[in-house]
Amino acid sequence: xxxxxxxxxxxxxxxxxxxxxxxxxxxxxxxxxxxxxxxxxxxxxxxxxxxxxxxxxxxxxxxxxxxxxxxxxxxxxxxxxxxxxxxxxxxxxxxxxxxxxxxxxxxxxxxxxxxxxxxxxxxxxxxxxxxxxxxxxxxxxxxxxxxxxxxxxxxxxxxxxxxxxxxxxxxxxxxxxxxxxxxxxxxxxxxxxxxxxxxxxxxxxxxxxxxxxxxxxxxxxxxxxxxxxxxxxxxxxxxxxxxxxxxxxxxxxxxxxxxxxxxxxxxxxxxxxxxxxxxxxxxxxxxxxxxxxxxxxxxxxxxxxxxxxxxxxxxxxxxxxxxxxxxxxxxxxxxxxxxxxxxxxxxxxxxxxxxxxxxxxxxxxxxxxxxxxxxxxxxxxxxxxxxxxxxxxxxxxxxxxxxxxxxxxxxxxxxxxxxxxxxxxxxxxxxxxxxx
Numbered sequence: 001x002x003x004x005x006x007x008x009x010x011x012x013x014x015x016x017x018x019x020x021x022x023x024x025x026x027x028x029x030x031x032x033x034x035x036x037x038x039x040x041x042x043x044x045x046x047x048x049x050x051x052x053x054x055x056x057x058x059x060x061x062x063x064x065x066x067x068x069x070x071x072x073x074x075x076x077x078x079x080x081x082x083x084x085x086x087x088x089x090x091x092x093x094x095x096x097x098x099x100x101x102x103x104x105x106x107x108x109x110x111x112x113x114x115x116x117x118x119x120x121x122x123x124x125x126x127x128x129x130x131x132x133x134x135x136x137x138x139x140x141x142x143x144x145x146x147x148x149x150x151x152x153x154x155x156x157x158x159x160x161x162x163x164x165x166x167x168x169x170x171x172x173x174x175x176x177x178x179x180x181x182x183x184x185x186x187x188x189x190x191x192x193x194x195x196x197x198x199x200x201x202x203x204x205x206x207x208x209x210x211x212x213x214x215x216x217x218x219x220x221x222x223x224x225x226x227x228x229x230x231x232x233x234x235x236x237x238x239x240x241x242x243x244x245x246x247x248x249x250x251x252x253x254x255x256x257x258x259x260x261x262x263x264x265x266x267x268x269x270x271x272x273x274x275x276x277x278x279x280x281x282x283x284x285x286x287x288x289x290x291x292x293x294x295x296x297x298x299x300x301x302x303x304x305x306x307x308x309x310x311x312x313x314x315x316x317x318x319x320x321x322x323x324x325x326x327x328x329x330x331x332x333x334x335x336x337x338x339x340x341x342x343x344x345x346x347x348x349x350x351x352x353x354x355x356x357x358x359x360x361x362x363x364x365x366x367x368x369x370x371x372x373x374x375x376x377x378x379x380x381x382x383x384x385x386x387x388x389x390x391x392x393x394x395x396x397x398x399x400x401x402x403x404x405x406x407x408x409x410x411x412x413x414x415x416x417x418x419x420x421x422x423x424x425x426x427x428x429x430x431x432x433x434x435x436x
């Protein structure tokens with residue numbers, strides 16, 4: 001039998017270089033994917049807006065902002081004086097100051113109503129669609145690339161809180177048109193944003209393909225040590241996923257400390273956690289995929305647990321392909337219906353994960369066929385009865401010749417070594433244990 005030669009130093013360097021480069025590019029691709037899905041996808045943005053307006057901390061900050069906008073743009077004392085008797089008009093200014101905090105609490109309760117929440121969601125998603133249309137330079141956009149800024153108009157919410165402040169309709173009619181208007185993007189920033197959006201779309205699509213190709217190339221080059229390389233790739237996935245989760249946490253802390261005023265830090269922190277939830281989901285999914293790859297590499301290894309597991313699975317894998325593939329298809333269908341990761345909710349992700357699972361099953365069947373090539377005898381007449389199984393268990397078993405058992409074990413280890421399932425070091429240790 002021809003033995004697989006150990007990896008040369010040059011091949012080891014090439015393999016590690018490919019894995020390192022793929023891991024670095026994976027971080028960039030994940031961040032670009034998050035920006036693409038979170039900022040440039042209208043559906044994801046609408047879901048985020050709904051979660052934002054339903055968050056208690058953000059509702060509190062938003063109610064404070066809306067009341068401040070009303071006080072800054074409407075003469076509240078004068079509006080209240082219009083509704084007071086002549087002898088009480090001097091109390092309008094103290095009364096306006098006194099009702100400011102109760103009015104904020106009233107607006108906070110108002111933001112719990114679905115109708116008011118829909119006003120916020122419609123305003124933010126409408127602005128987002130405008131922004132994406134401008135970035136993509138689509139004709140017919142509500143805001144063109146030449147006529148000014150992209151703004152978020154919360155004026156409708158300011159109008160909604162007027163009755164809570166006791167303002168008459170005449171006073172609300174005098175509210176300036178720019179009340180509650182937040183500039184999202186200035187016209188002089190358009191070129192930079194458009195180029196950034198194009199780069200994000202390219203990176204989030206093609207760099208992901210490049211990352212998978214680099215990992216596949218590393219495994220292909222590792223002939224004779226592919227199981228160990230697969231395990232290393234799995235740990236690389238775990239490292240990248242944990243790093244992404246750490247970036248999400250520390251970037252959020254920096255953003256809150258650097259940009260938010262003390263009174264709004266809790267709301268900004270909640271807004272960051274909601275807005276970066278997709279990033280957290282991707283990071284956790286990458287960790288999960290990496291652990292699956294590591295467990296698969298361990299299952300194909302020489303440990304006692306792995307060998308015992310393959311021994312139990314061998315009769316089904318080798319002799320009942322219908323049960324093997326049917327059970328795998330059922331489990332994968334349940335995973336797709338669960339949709340726990342974004343990849344399981346897209347057609348390309350389902351095809352990719354399904355293909356990888358199929359390759360894993362094929363590789364495992366080949367290994368069990370090499371290790372346990374003899375099919376187990378089947379009893380005549382179909383399934384074995386309970387009584388027959390009990391009698392077979394009680395029947396004395398002939399003792400095996402130790403020399404033959406040792407020779408069979410050595411032959412099995414040699415076959416594993418020739419196929420690349422065992423490295424030279426693992427083969428030497430297993431051979432020593434068998435001979436002892």
